[in-house]
Amino acid sequence: MKPHTPNPNKNTRRSQPQSRAPEPRRAAGAVTAHTSVGDRWHGWLGHHREMAGESLRRFFATPLASAMTALVIAIALALPAALQLGLVNFQRAVAGWDGQPxxxxxxxxxxxxxxxxxxxxxxxxxxxxxxxxxxxxxxxxxxxxxxxxxxxxxxxxxxxxxxxxxxxxxxxxxxxxxxxxxxxxxxxxxxxxxxxxMAWVQRLAQLTDLGRRLSAGLAVLLAMGVLLVVVNTIRLHIESRREEILVVKLVGATDAFVRRPFLYSGLCYGFFGGLLAWLLVALGVALLAGPVAGLSSSYGSAYSLSGPGISYLLGLTAGAALLGLIGAWLAVARHIKAIEPK
CATH class of the missing domain: 3.30.70.3040 (Alpha-Beta Plaits)
Incomplete structure (x- = not known):
């Protein structure tokens, strides 16, 4: 009786494991996500819309404080605006006079x-x-x-x-x-x-030039006052939101992202201040229109005061909004960089 000898080929086939499909190799390390230019553009616009709406909500959330700041800006802007409008009405009044010697x-x-x-x-x-x-x-x-x-x-x-x-x-x-x-x-x-x-013609020209220069000088001085008011107001806003700024900077927010809501706040203060300034000038013209018309009629003239129109409104509000934006930019550029997480 022959001893049983195992078949090496048979055992080899049993011991060999079944072949499997190779697994896909994974990339080691962090993966960077790429966004398209269109996505960045839409995200930038969306953040601007969000910050503009938030600035308006914050403006009307504290109506008394916001109204006081806007009223200070309005008074500062109404003074040179009223002087400029008075100069325009004076030139209209003397337009019928012969200006030649x-x-x-x-x-x-x-x-x-x-x-x-x-x-x-x-x-x-x-x-x-x-x-x-x-x-x-x-x-x-x-x-x-x-x-x-x-x-x-x-x-x-x-x-x-x-x-x-x-x-x-x-x-x-x-x-x-x-x-x-x-x-x-x-x-x-x-x-x-x-x-x-000829003397009265020269005096009239000198008086008009004096009024023009006085109006320009007063406008420059009070524009600087408006800038100081906006800078101080935005500085208080920054200090009140210091903790919020620290948090968003910790998660990677840039200075441009942080400054955006404050710029819109300055824009709101300037715009509503210019609107109130236009209303103050229009109210002053309405109060003086009756006496001026009565005085001119006593001299046989049909002259009447010219009030601030739509173009005057657009120019005043746009200039005030620009001053508010510049003041906010100055405040943010100085104080935002000083707030950094440790």
Missing amino acids: QISVFLHKEARDSAVQSFADKLRADPAIAEVTYISPEAALAEFQQSSGLGDALAGLGANPLPAVLLLRPRDTSGEQLEFLAQRLRDSAMTDSVVLD
């Missing part, structure tokens, strides 16, 4: 009409004179009666006391040429007196 030549009362007409024609042919206007004694008396309101008193006079007048408009308005022309007219035998009406 004029020479009034009063002729002798004994001068004959033919001599006066000949003298006027001679002046019209003078190259230094652009225009000559003749006013007869009768026309001068009628105009004086209408403007002075002394018609009854002048009607009792036996004779017309006013002489004939020639109004001359010179071509060259320089001071030396005007004085030379006026002196040449005084030397004429036809003239009784010559009046150079």
